[in-house]
Amino acid sequence: EGRVEVYHDGKWGTICDDQWDNRDAEVVCRQLGLSGNPKALSWAHYGRGSGPILLDEVECSGNELSLDQCKKSDWGQQNCDHIEDAGVSCDPFTGTDLQLCAKGTVRLAGGRSPSEGRVEVYYNGDWGTVCDDGWTDVSAQVVCRQL
Secondary structure, eight states, X not given: OEEOEEXXXXXXXXXXXXXXXXXXXXXXXXXXXXXXXXEEEOTTTTXXXXXXXXXXXXXXXXXXXXXXXXBOOOTTOOOOOGGGBOEEEEEOOXXXXXXXXXXXXXXXXXXXXXXXXXXXXXXXXXXXXXXXXXXXXXXXXXXXXXX
């Protein structure tokens, strides 16, 4: 997550948040190789940048592979100030993952080694298992990071 900056014609610059939405964020996350739940943030949510504002009026459909394929103003053509710098969160956690990450202690039980096993969570004084409905590789990554 952070302020979105692009490199064009030998320099780094920011993107104005005019028309900035979650479809644009989805393209940024895809371009960075990140999956998850993309969220567009405006009004310099991650702080004001410095230097040139290189893009404005970015309007992606959400299916593009990079921002360069999206409808946008010409490079360097903008009517913004850095208070309008666009940001993105490529949050890999779903609601369940956030709950797992934020609450309780995690352990692995019943595996052949300490690095594998059934996921158990300690919450409200008891150990319990985690249902596999909606369980993904991202869920497993959360557990591994927490361990």
